[in-house]
Amino acid sequence: WPNATLLRHGCLGSAPTKPTLAFTLRTLAQFHELHRVCPCLSAEAQIRALCNLNRIPYQKNITDQFRITYDAYLEILGRVQRRVDIALKRDTPNWRALNVCPACDYRLQDEPSLKYSKLICIDGNNSLRRVNLKFTREVETYIDTRKPRTDYWLFAEAVDMFKDEVKAKKAAELVETIDPGDVADGASFVTVCIQRWRNAGPEERKRMWQIFVETGIFVAVCRHGFMLYICDMIQSGELAKYGLALTDKLINVYGSNLCIGYDIGCAFSST
Numbered sequence: 001w002p003n004a005t006l007l008r009h010g011c012l013g014s015a016p017t018k019p020t021l022a023f024t025l026r027t028l029a030q031f032h033e034l035h036r037v038c039p040c041l042s043a044e045a046q047i048r049a050l051c052n053l054n055r056i057p058y059q060k061n062i063t064d065q066f067r068i069t070y071d072a073y074l075e076i077l078g079r080v081q082r083r084v085d086i087a088l089k090r091d092t093p094n095w096r097a098l099n100v101c102p103a104c105d106y107r108l109q110d111e112p113s114l115k116y117s118k119l120i121c122i123d124g125n126n127s128l129r130r131v132n133l134k135f136t137r138e139v140e141t142y143i144d145t146r147k148p149r150t151d152y153w154l155f156a157e158a159v160d161m162f163k164d165e166v167k168a169k170k171a172a173e174l175v176e177t178i179d180p181g182d183v184a185d186g187a188s189f190v191t192v193c194i195q196r197w198r199n200a201g202p203e204e205r206k207r208m209w210q211i212f213v214e215t216g217i218f219v220a221v222c223r224h225g226f227m228l229y230i231c232d233m234i235q236s237g238e239l240a241k242y243g244l245a246l247t248d249k250l251i252n253v254y255g256s257n258l259c260i261g262y263d264i265g266c267a268f269s270s271t
Contacts, residue, residue, distance in 0.1 A: 012073055014065035021065045028073040039128065043067050078149045094253050096151055101226040116259035119223040122246055123263060124238035126216035154231040154245055162244040218242035220250060220260075 003013045006022050013019025031046050044063045051058045085091045090099075099105055104118050147155075215236060220228040229246055233239075243262060250258060 012069055012076075014069045021062065021069075023066060023069050025073075028070055031070065032073070032077075043070065082149070094151065097228055097253050100228065101222045101224050103224050104222050104226075117257045118254050119259050119261070120220055120228065120250060121223070121261045122218070122220045122243055124216055124218040124233055124242060126233070126237075128214070128217050129212045130214040132211055132213045152227060152230050154229055154249060156232065156234060158249075159231050159241055159245040162241040162248070163239075165241065165244055218246065220246045 001017075002019055003016065006013050006019070007025075010025050011022040012025060012028065013022045027050070031041075031043070034041050034046075043066050047063045047066050048058050051062070082091075085095075090096075212235070214232050214234055216233045216238075217230055218233055218238070219230045222228060229249055231242055231245060233242060247260060250260065
């Protein structure tokens with residue numbers, strides 16, 4: 001196999017049998033790390049930079065072949081990591097979540113119990129948006145059917161189990177709008193922070209729902225900054241179902257003796 005020979009020399013071809021172009025593993029690894037810290041960095045930008053460094057004209061087909069090669073590179077990394085996890089007995093359910101933070105999860109012999117076994121923060125962020133191409137190019141948005149290899153992600157099906165858990169608004173408050181509600185809708189009383197939350201920009205959220213397929217992410221991290229779980233916010237603002245889904249997952253994995261912080265926790269606690 002040509003790629004077996006190429007890999008022995010530190011390269012990976014863009015085709016399984018007769019590759020006409022190959023990229024070094026160092027180039028692929030560099031793009032992998034750059035893309036992790038800067039998700040907006042595109043394959044096209046990477047190839048344009050490489051073309052400039054090598055003093056050759058940019059060609060779109062090079063970018064296409066780089067994407068193919070990079071997908072194969074990620075598949076190799078994933079399968080290698082899977083074998084390593086099996087060999088080290090790290091393939092049991094929730095192993096990563098139960099061992100990701102040594103300070104939180106490792107216990108000493110006869111160590112006294114704390115009031116809370118784990119301090120966790122949850123919150124949403126709308127910086128990782130994906131545009132709905134139907135509004136920009138009048139074409140259908142590509143549906144990515146791939147599933148992540150790790151257990152960091154909560155799938156949309158698990159999140160939508162909690163979509164009807166929020167207490168309904170009072171009839172007098174219902175208006176004709178595309179706004180499906182937010183995390184503060186279940187509050188039994190309106191506090192200052194709830195009022196500020198609702199005044200933070202409903203018009204911005206409405207525009208965002210219209211033109212974006214994915215409007216951001218909702219994450220849970222421990223007090224030491226280690227990522228525990230994450231889910232996509234899909235065509236909506238920061239709804240209560242995201243916090244409920246992550247909280248349910250955290251309780252199932254770590255137990256109920258948790259302290260969970262949330263910037264709208266006063267409303268979320270009554271949801």
